[in-house]
Amino acid sequence: MKKIMMILFVSLIAIGLAGCSSDENVIEFWTPLTGDDGAYMNELVDEYNEQSEQELEIKHVITSDMYTKLYTVMNSGSGIPDLTLIHADRVPSFAKQDLLEPMTSIMEAQSELNEDNYLSEAWTAGIVDGTQYTIPLDIHGSAMYYNKDLLAKYGVEHFLDDDIVTYDEMLSLEGKLDEGDYVVNDALMGWVILAQIQNLGGDIQIDGEPAVNTPEMKQAIEQTKAIADAGLMTPYGEDGYLMFQSGNVLFSTDGTWSSTGHAQVESLNFGVTNIYSFEPDTFHNRASSHLFSMMNNEERTDEKEAVIGDFLEYIRENSIKWAEAGQIVASKEVNESPEYEKYMQSFFTKNEAEEDSLHIYTYEHYPYVAEAIDTYIADLVHGEMDIDEGLKEMQKVVDDKVAEGSLDIENAETDAEE
Amino acid sequence: MKKKMNLSPIFFVGPHIILFIVFILLPSLYGIYASFTQWNLVGDPVWVGLDNYKTILFDQDSTFHYQFINGMKNTFIFVGISVPLMIIIPLLIAVALEHKGVKMKSFFQSIIYVPGLISISAAALIWSLIFNKQLGVVNNLFGSDTVWSATQPFAWIVIFVITIWAGVGGNMIIYRASINGVPKDLYESAQIDGAGPIRQFFSITLPSIRFPLIYTLVMTTAGAFNVFAQPLMMTAGGPRQGTTVLMMYIRDLAFSSGESIAGIASAMAVLLGVVILIISALQYYLMNRNAS
Numbered sequence: 001m002k003k004i005m006m007i008l009f010v011s012l013i014a015i016g017l018a019g020c021s022s023d024e025n026v027i028e029f030w031t032p033l034t035g036d037d038g039a040y041m042n043e044l045v046d047e048y049n050e051q052s053e054q055e056l057e058i059k060h061v062i063t064s065d066m067y068t069k070l071y072t073v074m075n076s077g078s079g080i081p082d083l084t085l086i087h088a089d090r091v092p093s094f095a096k097q098d099l100l101e102p103m104t105s106i107m108e109a110q111s112e113l114n115e116d117n118y119l120s121e122a123w124t125a126g127i128v129d130g131t132q133y134t135i136p137l138d139i140h141g142s143a144m145y146y147n148k149d150l151l152a153k154y155g156v157e158h159f160l161d162d163d164i165v166t167y168d169e170m171l172s173l174e175g176k177l178d179e180g181d182y183v184v185n186d187a188l189m190g191w192v193i194l195a196q197i198q199n200l201g202g203d204i205q206i207d208g209e210p211a212v213n214t215p216e217m218k219q220a221i222e223q224t225k226a227i228a229d230a231g232l233m234t235p236y237g238e239d240g241y242l243m244f245q246s247g248n249v250l251f252s253t254d255g256t257w258s259s260t261g262h263a264q265v266e267s268l269n270f271g272v273t274n275i276y277s278f279e280p281d282t283f284h285n286r287a288s289s290h291l292f293s294m295m296n297n298e299e300r301t302d303e304k305e306a307v308i309g310d311f312l313e314y315i316r317e318n319s320i321k322w323a324e325a326g327q328i329v330a331s332k333e334v335n336e337s338p339e340y341e342k343y344m345q346s347f348f349t350k351n352e353a354e355e356d357s358l359h360i361y362t363y364e365h366y367p368y369v370a371e372a373i374d375t376y377i378a379d380l381v382h383g384e385m386d387i388d389e390g391l392k393e394m395q396k397v398v399d400d401k402v403a404e405g406s407l408d409i410e411n412a413e414t415d416a417e418e
Numbered sequence: 419m420k421k422k423m424n425l426s427p428i429f430f431v432g433p434h435i436i437l438f439i440v441f442i443l444l445p446s447l448y449g450i451y452a453s454f455t456q457w458n459l460v461g462d463p464v465w466v467g468l469d470n471y472k473t474i475l476f477d478q479d480s481t482f483h484y485q486f487i488n489g490m491k492n493t494f495i496f497v498g499i500s501v502p503l504m505i506i507i508p509l510l511i512a513v514a515l516e517h518k519g520v521k522m523k524s525f526f527q528s529i530i531y532v533p534g535l536i537s538i539s540a541a542a543l544i545w546s547l548i549f550n551k552q553l554g555v556v557n558n559l560f561g562s563d564t565v566w567s568a569t570q571p572f573a574w575i576v577i578f579v580i581t582i583w584a585g586v587g588g589n590m591i592i593y594r595a596s597i598n599g600v601p602k603d604l605y606e607s608a609q610i611d612g613a614g615p616i617r618q619f620f621s622i623t624l625p626s627i628r629f630p631l632i633y634t635l636v637m638t639t640a641g642a643f644n645v646f647a648q649p650l651m652m653t654a655g656g657p658r659q660g661t662t663v664l665m666m667y668i669r670d671l672a673f674s675s676g677e678s679i680a681g682i683a684s685a686m687a688v689l690l691g692v693v694i695l696i697i698s699a700l701q702y703y704l705m706n707r708n709a710s
Contacts, residue, residue, distance in 0.1 A: 068673050071459040093677050097460050237568020237657070238551050246552065367676035379658050400481035405458065405677040 026059045027304055027311075031085040032066040033290075036260065040325045041085075047321075048314045056307045058083070070295065074099055080297040083308050085137065088125040088289040092364040095128035101294040103132045106309040113312055119349070122289045122330040125360045134291035135312050136330035138322060139358055141287025142191045143345070144276065145244065145252045145262060148269040150181070154250070163273055163354075164280045165251065167223050173250075174230045183232040184251040184276070185240025189224075189381060190374040191286040192253050195275045196220035198284040198359050205363045210402055212369055213395035218387060223278070225381050236382035251276070257326035259344040272344050274357060285348065287358040289330065328358070368401045453684035458677050470685035482671075482682050486689070489664030493690075495574065496649075496663060497642040500581050504638045505631070508586045512593035513619060527594065531587035538584060542651030545580045549652075573653045573661050580648055589634045596627040632705045636698045643694045664690055 033041050038060075045060040061081070063069050067090070073079045086094065094100050103126070107113050115123045118136050126134030144165070151157045154176065159165045170183045177183065197204065202216025227233045234240035234249060244252035245265045252258075253275055262270050277283040292312055294300065316331045323343045329335045335349045348354050363369070372394040379385040453470055455463035474486045511530060515523050533541065548555050549566040557564065566572045604622050613621065624631070646665040649655055655662030664686060672683035 065673070067675070068459075071678065074460055087675075089675060097458070097677075099460065235551075235565060237565040242550070243552065365676065367674065371670070371674055371676065375655075375659070378656065384658060397481045401671075401676060401679060404456070404482070404682060405679045 024301075025056055027056050027083060027307055028061060028081040029058050029083040029085075030061050030063050030066055030070070030081040031290075032064065032087075033062055033085065034064050037257075037325050037327075038062045040321055044315065044319065044321050047318070048311055052307075052310065052314075054307045054310060056304060058307070058311055070099075074295060080295050080299075082294065082297070082300055082304050083311070084293050084295055085290050086134070086293050088122075088291060088360045088362070089366050089370070091126055091133060091291065091293075092128055092362055093367075094293075095131070095133055096364065099295055100133040101296050101300075103135055103294070105305055106135070106294075106312065107132065109306060110309040110313045112316060113309070117316060117332050118330045119328070119332070119335070119355060119358070121287065121355070121358045121360050122291070125289050125362055126291050126293070134293045135316075137290040137292060137315065137319065138327035138330050139287045139289050139348075139360070140256050140327045141358060141360075142188060142195060142253060142275045142285045143256045143258070143272050143348070144274060145254065145258065145270050145272050147244065147247060147250055148271060150247070150250045156250075160271075160273055162280050164283050165273065165276045166280060167227065167276060167278055170227055170232060170251075170276060171230060173232060177232070180248055182234045182240075182243065182249045184227060184253060185234040185244050185249050186228075186236075186378065186381065187241045187244075187252055187254040189253070189377045190370060191255075192275055193217070193220050193224065193373055193377055194286040194361065194370070195284040195359065196224070196278070198286075199277050199279075199282050203363075204361060204366065204369045208364075210363075210365050210369055210395070210398045212372060212398050213391040218391060221377070221380050221387055221391075225383060225387070228382050233381070236378065236384065255326075256328055256345045256348070259326045260324075272347050274354075283357050284359045285357050287328075287360050289360055290327070365398065365402050368398045368405070372397045449684050450688055452680055453688045455681045455684075457680040457684075459672070459680050460678075463681070466681065470681050471689075474682065474685055474689065482686075485667040485671075486664070486686055488659060489662060489667040489686070490690075490693075492649075492661055493643060493645065493663045493665075496577070496581075496645050497639060499574075500578055500585075500645075501635070501639050501642050503578070503582055504585050504589060504642070505635060507582060508588075508590035508634075509593050509631075511586065512590050512597055513623065515594060516597055527590070530590055533584045534587040536584070538580075538647040539651060541584055542580060542648065545576070545583075546652055549576050567653045568657050570657060570660055573657060576652050577648045577661060580652060581645075585638075589638065592630050592634055593627060596630040597623060600626040628705070632702060635701055635705065639701060640694050640698055643690060643697075 029045065031038065031041055041062075042060055045058050049057050066084070067086075070081075070084065073081070091100070103113070113135055119139055122136035122139050126132055126136065146160065146165075151159065154173065156169070156173065159169045173183050194204075197214075197216050197220055200216040200219055202214055203211065205211050224233075228236075234243050240249065241252065241254055241258075243249050245262060245268055247267060252262075256272075259272065262268055274283045275285050292315075294305075294308070317333055319329050319331055320334050320337065320339055323329050323334070323340055323345070326343075326345060328345045328348050329340065334340055335346065340346050340349075348358060361370075375397075376385070376390045376394050380387050380390045452463055454465060454467060456466050456470075457463035473480050474482050477483050514520065515526060520526070546567070547553060549557075551557055551563070551565050554566075556562070556566070564572055566576045600623060604626075605618055608618050608622055644665060645663050646669070649661045649663055650666060653661045655666055668683045668686050668690070671679040671686070
């Protein structure tokens, strides 16, 4: 009896461990796409597998905390996925840590996977020191939705004539709104500020060092605070996104993907435009991008790479489905097709000026900067905290994280030896 | 005669031991090791000795020192207020349900217990709508104008409400079960001696359920120190990092979108673990001594 139990026990463990090893006939494709996005990607992968004549199949694995898992498998060296979908802001640090395999061989095999066939901002987000590490799927970023009925009610439809709503235009509504109505909400405020920094000609780094406490940052926050001070911004701590959907806010500064959510609100008559700006002729929309990448893995066979190339080429030609998720599809073949025009986000690719307005930050320590902005921005814009004090603290937080997080391991070892 | 080794016990405790070693013991040991290193989760950890602890505890200028002190302070506020409530309220409910006049005891017990089974994230979404200024029941019912999650002390109140709503059921079940185990003749003889309900509660009920009380106190306290989801979902740590608990800082340092700062995060986690250990041991010692 004991022997039988022992055998059962050992075989159970063996089965469990066997489940961990990767399947040679499947291409593991990890994405952090939860919710509807994941379902759209599933459809794309299924469609590819159905039409594909390749022996290998793509297996889409949705992992909500993908980056943590990626760190784990890269550290252990086993279970590394064959293909991953990562965000643009990860590329510089992943490349620096030597986690990514260049796309060179894939691009050689698939000649259409080249810069000319994609939105330039998405394509260049994958370049680090002249090497192409990623192939883009989309750009997703800030967008400003407007409530058509409210614009008509207050007689300000002309704000949209040039596709740019300025601070001055918004401030001109001071004292003219009914109680409970607001000009703009504070959704994704951090991204709005990052767009303003570009509008003012600033940056978040100076010579590679993080620059948060800058005149441009201060001006951007002060000007945005002026809207809040004038009572035109949805109040501190309230759900501005929901208030826009309930028809009390003229403009909502959220993401390109929100169009699907807004469309589900029957009474909401809305459109999309650029994030507000200082001047009508300078405007930016802070963006990010989903990028296909291959984590460094010696076990990835040439055969697998060939199928990955084939899959990426299929996506380039057929990713119109991805537009349904509200994303700006990076492939020009898709975003220049007549079918794409029916999607609201086609606004951002309708001309060169719009394409140029999409800005992806590629600074190595961008994530630390963005985190600091997100932590402090609501308190600063709503006057809960002094701006100078806040900027100083933000700069300190980022500096300390950079000093601690970007350890040059070789140097540290030398220091320790000394 | 050669003594035959009996393997059966190993099969019973084996699975637990294996899971404990793989998922608790080894990660904990590695976490303690990581706290003495500088590590980004990908490369090899670099030994830095006590540097992380020095920074966190003594470097007044460091962001990490501020985060640790602020996170610890907020965690203590949460523990200090929520733990007594999570002990006293379930105890009162459990005692109240024992009253002869209460009908449908199981029904009430279920109603109080069910919230604990709901995922805290789903519950937080519902509660954030209940406390929503425009749409929320609370503001509309009481005609108040408060933005709950952005004003102190209301941000804390929201967190306590959801914590207690979700947490009282578990302790209440334990108290009910242990109160049921107290011999009825003790109460009867106390009644004959003229003891009223309050006297009975303090002289019979409380001493009889001493061990469940110690157990729930220690477990609730340890759980409360690890608070994370409620402030994250309800207030996002605001206003002005006033409800950012230590676990939120630890997670942000180790697993946010920037390069991981796992060494400092591990050191903070170890310090939090030490605090939990000391306080639990103290509680256990005090309650045991007073009770015996």
